[in-house]
Each structure stands twice: as structure tokens, then as C-alpha cells.
Amino acid sequence: MAAVDLATHPGHLARRLQQAHHLLWNTMVSEEITAPQFAVLNALVAEPGLDQRTVGERVGLDRSTIAEVISRLGRRGLLDKVRDPRDGRRFLLRLTDEGLRSHRKLSVRTARMNQVFLTPLSAGEQTVFFDLIRRVADAAEELRNPAEGPGGPGGGLRDPAGPLAAQG
Amino acid sequence: MAAVDLATHPGHLARRLQQAHHLLWNTMVSEEITAPQFAVLNALVAEPGLDQRTVGERVGLDRSTIAEVISRLGRRGLLDKVRDPRDGRRFLLRLTDEGLRSHRKLSVRTARMNQVFLTPLSAGEQTVFFDLIRRVADAAEELRNPAEGPGGPGGGLRDPAGPLAAQG
């Protein structure tokens, strides 16, 4: 019996964490607007007139997924898409009045929800919680997306004989 | 500009963490077998002959999702489904030889991947990482699934005027 305890698998914990969040979101924030949709609204409040791809970058979604999310928000009348007159490939995105109202309302609820979600942790633990998750996620992203480190180009983790490649 | 910094939103961090994990999984473990599929294989190694619903409980997936995952694993010949002769509603699940081989191979790679994934954290931080995530996820699950606490039935967080309900 070579089975493993999933409770020691970070991937499994990450999935459970997201499920738990999704549950609480549906209960405390909205059953209509999802968390990724709210992230898009939020990005467009911060920077109106962004194009699709950039919004995706801001909220961490790839081009296909962001297209679907935006199309849903458009169908619900929360944002407008207009062709960029200076670059016919782009669509410029902007919240409608209803989109803005929606964002305001959801912001309040989201803040409340985050408080409840983090209730089991002390203030100090919450800080650590954010820090640890962010560090792990950042590191894994850089494995794929090697940034220019202090060692100049090629200083990332792109070692071709490194820990990647699944030929075990 | 009432926009919020997503980096302080646990839900957003949870999603990023899972994305990062997915990326590393594809690179270091398998592009064929997904992490949830591996979790199912693992559950059946630990307890052969489980039924579908119980497997879902073990790995944290609902009835619908577990049905699809199992159907895929069945199509690939990694497990068998047979009707429980003692209860015609159940299917009993059991790994095939190929399923067992697959699980053995993926176990090794998964262990390697977890190590890489957690590289940015010290040993002590890894313990804290697990602990904090588990506590947050457990607490959120109990909001929905109130367990019998030390205070007897009804001692959960089911307060009808409590922090839930999104009527903001």
C-alpha cells in the first residue's frame, strides 16, 4: 500500500482552499458575479480603457479564458467593448454605469467575506499566510516565465538539465 | 478610483497558487494524468473497492465531478467499475494493473514536484504553510458543513443572523 497522505500535498491544499473560497463567495458576495469576474471589474476600475489581453495579464488569466469572462460581463451589460481606432486588433474595455455600481456593491461584500475567510488566523498569521502563498506562486511562475534577475539574462531557473522535465 | 489590490485577496492568491501548481504538474509529473486524477488513483490504492461517492469524499470532489474523472480513468483502462452485488446502486472501483503501475510512477514524480514547488520556503515555513492553509480551508468548509462540535448538535456556525447571507 504505497498510498500517500494528500494533506501533505500543496496542490491538493491549494484546490481545497479555492473550493472553500468559492463556497464562501457564493454565500457572502454573489451567485451572479464570480470572483474572476469581479477581478476584471476591479482591473477596469483601476485602469479604464485597457485591452483584453492586458486585463488578462492583470488578473492572471490567459487570452482564451479572459475572452469568455469578458464576453459574459458584456452580455450582462457591465462593460463595453470598442475597437481601438489606433489599432484595429485591440478592443478597448470600459465599465458601464451598471458595471461601476456592481463593482461598488461587490467591493463592500468582498471585504466582509475576506474577513470571515481569514477569521481562523490571527493578524500576524494572516500576514504570513499572504507572504508564503505569494512566494510559492511567484517562484513557480518564474520557472515558466524567467524574469531578468540580478544576474542578468539567463540567470533564471531555466537550467535545461534542471529539476523540470518529467522523464522519470 | 475605488479599486482594490488583488494581492491582498486570499481568493485571488488561492487561484494563483493553483495555477502555479498546475503549471509545474504538467511540466514535472504528467500531461496525461491530472492532479485530481492522481488523487483518485491514490485513494483507490489506499482503499480498493471504494464506491464513487466515497472516493469523491476522500479527494474532495462532488458527485458530478468525481463521475467524470472516474469515467476518464475508466476509458484509459486505469480502473474497473463493477456493480456492488449487495447494493445495486453502488459501483465498486478498483485499479487495474496499469492503474497501479501508473500510480507508482506518478508517486515518485509527484514527490519530486512537491519538493521543487516548496523550494522557496524553509522547512519550518513549509510546516506553517500547510497549517495555515488547512485551517482556513477547514473553517470555511465547516461554515457550510457544520460538524458536531464539543457543544453538541447545533453548536456550529449556523447562526441564521450570522456573518453569512449576502444581503448587503
Add this chain to the structure above:
DNA sequence: CTGAAATGGTCAGTGCGCTGATTAATTGAA
């Protein structure tokens, strides 16, 4: 024994999330 409730599974519908191929527009080098 019989009919209602509980239980295990399936199906339809919605939404997130990724890759790879394709299309249309722009940019830039020969």
C-alpha cells in the same frame, strides 16, 4: 407488505482554465 424517504449515480447547464490552430491587423526589415 407497502409506500415514502434516503441514497448512489447520471444528465443538463453554467463557468473557469489551459493548449494549439486560425484569422485579421500592424509593424518592420529587405
Add this chain to the structure above:
DNA sequence: TTCAATTAATCAGCGCACTGACCATTTCAG
């Protein structure tokens, strides 16, 4: 200036994940 490379968006295909409705079987109360 013209054609190749790049870029923004779309589409097809796969897979996870949830809810709510539905069906078959089992269980249990009367």
C-alpha cells in the same frame, strides 16, 4: 513597398467544478 514576423482576438477541444433535476435501488416506518 512589399512581404514576413508579430500581435490581439477567436475558435475547437479537453478537463475540472458546482448546482439542480432526474432515475433506480434500497431502507425503513407504519
